[in-house]
Amino acid sequence: MTELxxxxxxxxMLFAFHxxxxxxxxxxxxxxxxxxxxxxxxxxxxYAELARRWAKGTAVLFAVGAVSGTVLSFxxxxxxxxxxxxxxxxxxxxxxxxxxxxxxxxxxxxIYLYGWDRVSPRLHLASGVLVALGGILSGIxxxxxxxxxxxxxGFTLSGGRPIDVSPLAAMGNPSSATETIHMTLAAFVASGxxxxxIHAFLLLKNRENLFHRKALEIALAVGCxxxxxxxxxxxxxxxxxxxxxxxxxxALEGQFETMRGAPLRIGxxxxxxxxxxxxxxEVPKGMSLLAYHDPDARxxxxxxxxxxxWPDPIPVHLAFQAMVAGGTxxxxxxxxxxxxAWKKREGLFGRxxxxxxxxxxxxxxxxxxxxxxxxxxxxxxxxxxGVMRTAEAVTPVGGLLLPFAFFSLLYLGLGAASVWLLRxxxxxxxxxxxxxxxxxxxxxEGKE
Amino acid sequence: xPEPETLSAGCILASLVLYxxxxxxxxxxxxxxLLGRGPRATDRRRLIAGAIGPVxxxxxxWLIVAxxxxxxxxxxxxxxxxxxxxxxxxxxxxxxxxxxxAFAFHTYRLHEERGAGRWGAVFASAxxxxxxxxxxxxxAISSGRIRAAGPLAFTGDVTTWLSPFxxxxxxxxxASFAFLAAVYLxxxxxxxxxREEFRRASLRSAAALVFLSGxxxxxxxxxxxxxxxxxxxxxxxxxxxxxxxxxxxxxxAFLALRRYPLAxxxxxxxxxxxxxxxxxxxxxxxxxxxxxxxxxxxxxxxMRFLLLALAAGAALLFPAIFFLLRVFKWEAxxxxxxxx
Ligand code: HDD
Ligand code: HEM
Ligand code: HEM
Numbered sequence: 016m017t018e019l020x021x022x023x024x025x026x027x028m029l030f031a032f033h034x035x036x037x038x039x040x041x042x043x044x045x046x047x048x049x050x051x052x053x054x055x056x057x058x059x060x061x062y063a064e065l066a067r068r069w070a071k072g073t074a075v076l077f078a079v080g081a082v083s084g085t086v087l088s089f090x091x092x093x094x095x096x097x098x099x100x101x102x103x104x105x106x107x108x109x110x111x112x113x114x115x116x117x118x119x120x121x122x123x124x125x126i127y128l129y130g131w132d133r134v135s136p137r138l139h140l141a142s143g144v145l146v147a148l149g150g151i152l153s154g155i156x157x158x159x160x161x162x163x164x165x166x167x168x169g170f171t172l173s174g175g176r177p178i179d180v181s182p183l184a185a186m187g188n189p190s191s192a193t194e195t196i197h198m199t200l201a202a203f204v205a206s207g208x209x210x211x212x213i214h215a216f217l218l219l220k221n222r223e224n225l226f227h228r229k230a231l232e233i234a235l236a237v238g239c240x241x242x243x244x245x246x247x248x249x250x251x252x253x254x255x256x257x258x259x260x261x262x263x264x265x266a267l268e269g270q271f272e273t274m275r276g277a278p279l280r281i282g283x284x285x286x287x288x289x290x291x292x293x294x295x296x297e298v299p300k301g302m303s304l305l306a307y308h309d310p311d312a313r314x315x316x317x318x319x320x321x322x323x324x325w326p327d328p329i330p331v332h333l334a335f336q337a338m339v340a341g342g343t344x345x346x347x348x349x350x351x352x353x354x355x356a357w358k359k360r361e362g363l364f365g366r367x368x369x370x371x372x373x374x375x376x377x378x379x380x381x382x383x384x385x386x387x388x389x390x391x392x393x394x395x396x397x398x399x400x401g402v403m404r405t406a407e408a409v410t411p412v413g414g415l416l417l418p419f420a421f422f423s424l425l426y427l428g429l430g431a432a433s434v435w436l437l438r439x440x441x442x443x444x445x446x447x448x449x450x451x452x453x454x455x456x457x458x459x460e461g462k463e
Numbered sequence: 464x465p466e467p468e469t470l471s472a473g474c475i476l477a478s479l480v481l482y483x484x485x486x487x488x489x490x491x492x493x494x495x496x497l498l499g500r501g502p503r504a505t506d507r508r509r510l511i512a513g514a515i516g517p518v519x520x521x522x523x524x525w526l527i528v529a530x531x532x533x534x535x536x537x538x539x540x541x542x543x544x545x546x547x548x549x550x551x552x553x554x555x556x557x558x559x560x561x562x563x564x565a566f567a568f569h570t571y572r573l574h575e576e577r578g579a580g581r582w583g584a585v586f587a588s589a590x591x592x593x594x595x596x597x598x599x600x601x602x603a604i605s606s607g608r609i610r611a612a613g614p615l616a617f618t619g620d621v622t623t624w625l626s627p628f629x630x631x632x633x634x635x636x637x638a639s640f641a642f643l644a645a646v647y648l649x650x651x652x653x654x655x656x657x658r659e660e661f662r663r664a665s666l667r668s669a670a671a672l673v674f675l676s677g678x679x680x681x682x683x684x685x686x687x688x689x690x691x692x693x694x695x696x697x698x699x700x701x702x703x704x705x706x707x708x709x710x711x712x713x714x715x716a717f718l719a720l721r722r723y724p725l726a727x728x729x730x731x732x733x734x735x736x737x738x739x740x741x742x743x744x745x746x747x748x749x750x751x752x753x754x755x756x757x758x759x760x761x762x763x764x765x766m767r768f769l770l771l772a773l774a775a776g777a778a779l780l781f782p783a784i785f786f787l788l789r790v791f792k793w794e795a796x797x798x799x800x801x802x803x
Pocket of ligand 1: 200245248341343383
């Protein structure tokens with residue numbers, strides 16, 4: 016393995032780990048705030064208990080998110096010093112703003128967690144709202160930095176250095192809108208379904224526990240709302256990528272030849288040697304229709320681009336397929352959930368629906384990983400598209416295998432420890448009898 | 464009005480001072496957790512965990528703020544530091560991860576399984592290692608050994624930090640953090656027994672701090688000559704060193720007299736002055752002798768927006784931090800700790 020490959024693998028590992036906790040940091044506070052608000056409104060103790068438990072979970076996840084995020088801010092320089100030398104002055108601003116969002120999050124999470132008896136209920140709820148806002152804003156800020164790598168803007172290149180830098184124009188680069196919307200929704204999809212999955216699983220053991228019923232309702236309200244919007248946002252992203260980064264679109268669709276009326280491929284494995292994507296189910300004119308909303312639109316294939324500017328279509332295509340498959344599944348499950356919520360609330364606690372939700376638990380998180388795989392591997396060979404290649408960005412320091420192995424082991428242990436702790440926490444969940452539920456006011460709707 | 468470069472560098476130094484005073488003390492808490500033996504070890508651990516719990520995440524962010532300002536305002540300096548100090552920085556990161564995660568897990572178990580536990584040990588040992596390597600980084604960038612001439616060239620030598628001055632700065636950082644923590648912790652409890660224990664701990668670490676300060680200065684004279692000259696030979700040098708020494712003496716005297724709030728003020732002042740002195744001696748260099756705040760500066764547009772963002776952020780942030788401290792640390796700040 017070359018040092019470059021090791022550096023890329025390490026970056027991928029660090030991000031793949033951090034993003035799980037970042038997603039929780041954006042989504043969990045929203046769930047806990049909804050539960051607390053329901054408590055203030057109904058006075059039912061089950062909501063207070065939910066808010067407390069979710070807050071505890073958020074705390075563990077937040078701590079791991081904070082330390083893994085700290086690692087990232089240094090690793091950007093440790094692994095890619097030339098990238099940072101170039102980019103720091105251009106996209107540093109969103110990271111600085113993110114720093115303030117973190118502060119908001121950390122300060123008010125401290126108050127939320129340790130302040131149940133120390134501040135008034137309304138101030139406590141307000142702290143929760145600020146935690147949620149801080150989480151969402153930090154996600155948005157950092158994604159604008161990533162969007163800039165896809166669509167560099169806000170500077171002029173002069174002798175290999177950026178001049179006339181406008182940090183605001185860099186943040187407002189063309190990719191920012193679609194990426195931040197899609198990522199924010201993704202965070203709600205993924206955390207909503209992960210939480211719903213856990214509670215659905217526990218409900219399968221005991222259908223009568225009001226604690227898990229209320230938890231499931233809140234988590235589904237958030238997760239399903241976002242999951243129904245996500246395909247729309249994904250469509251926006253895809254259409255944007257088609258115009259803005261055609262080579263990425265070609266890779267993610269496994270399209271080698273430039274053609275009009277290009278088919279949509281479901282499944283299939285791109286084969287670079289023969290320049291075909293095999294074993295795919297082809298929907299005629301599907302891709303032209305989806306990417307340009309015109310069945311005869313011309314789609315540029317990989318062959319249209321110099322060979323040394325191709326991303327590797329195999330992982331990009333497969334990751335894209337996985338994300339879309341997952342997103343479609345979640346959207347369908349959400350439709351069923353919406354129907355139950357509207358027409359037949361007990362249906363939400365039916366055995367078959369609970370099994371479906373439990374199985375969907377990890378799907379949102381997997382979609383997030385797959386989606387980032389698409390974005391990042393689809394940008395290769397560029398670190399900053401059209402400006403700096405990944406190979407130019409990498410550190411001259413050798414022996415990267417050692418820190419890579421070390422951090423991998425460390426994170427494996429951390430991940431296992433977090434899961435173990437949360438499992439214990441979940442296993443100790445309280446029982447509230449469902450009797451008298453009918454007299455309860457309706458469950459809170461999942462407004463964000 | 465100073466140049467934007469100087470202002471940005473000043474903001475980094477200010478973040479570092481705040482990180483040392485708050486985040487550093489959290490590391491110091493870990494040191495006392497580790498050294499905690501004797502009949503009251505569990506009580507002491509509980510006190511430390513309770514004192515750090517609500518605030519450590521917030522305290523930790525000062526380090527991130529410093530890094531983010533560094534790579535936004537002085538991207539080249541960040542690139543040079545990350546390359547030349549790859550190893551100590553990686554160790555610092557590992558320590559931060561282990562300390563933070565272990566602390567979070569540790570507090571969870573503490574409620575049910577009464578202290579100790581493997582997480583406690585990890586928390587404590589990571590608290591010991593991280594400050595040392597953090598200090599080494601600061602020593603190394605002022606030692607004058609990291610060369611970074613030419614546009615994108617790095618010397619490729621990643622062991623420049625292995626010399627007496629940086630290493631002694633590392634231990635100085637550890638002693639400072641432990642000292643701060645011990646002094647702060649006195650005021651976190653009303654238990655006289657624990658107060659006395661932390662008072663002894665404060666005095667012991669104060670002794671270590673005085674010794675290491677002297678040693679570091681002596682080593683600087685041999686190993687980091689340019690830095691030594693700047694630290695001792697400028698117009699502000701004598702007043703600053705005198706003020707620092709007075710603060711140290713004050714801290715020790717007030718500890719002896721059990722006037723804890725005053726001792727705490729002196730301790731915080733002493734550590735701040737030390738760092739400020741380091742920063743002033745380092746100025747205008749970020750990495751001696753090749754990278755200055757001017758040669759590494761990002762474009763003026765970036766600088767301007769960054770400073771605006773920092774000012775706006777600070778205006779929102781400080782009231783929030785005050786609120787946090789008001790809720791959780793008021794008793795400790797005013798010197799009237801809660802009954803346990
Ligand atoms: C719960 C997670 C989730 C779900 C259900 C989906 N996505 Fe997604 N997708 C992401 C989570 C995600 C992501 C991880 O958040 C990415 C990575 C970068 C980004 O902006 O969002 C992403 C990126 C991403 C990109 C690349 C954008 C770029 O490189 O600029 C496209 C074209 C799509 N998505 C399209 C879709 C479509 C058509 C979906 C249909 C169902 C879909 N996504 C569901
Ligand atoms: C270059 C990329 C990234 C860097 C440098 C980075 C850096 C950081 C840092 C330093 C923290 C810790 C803040 C604290 O102490 O609380 C953090 C936490 C966080 N990050 Fe990232 N991050 C990156 C990518 C992302 C992405 C892609 C997202 C989401 C879209 C994200 C969302 C968050 C959130 C929500 C938190 C809050 C902590 C939590 O709740 O887990 N980050 N990140
Ligand atoms: C959080 C989800 C993310 C994941 C899972 C992820 C994953 C990856 C992967 C797989 C690579 C290696 C690319 C390859 O070798 O094909 C990479 C590289 C990189 N990523 Fe990301 N990434 C994420 C978000 C971000 C964000 C938000 C930023 C920036 C602000 C970022 C900055 C970088 C940089 C600088 C590199 C190295 C240069 C390059 O390979 O292009 N990433 N990341």
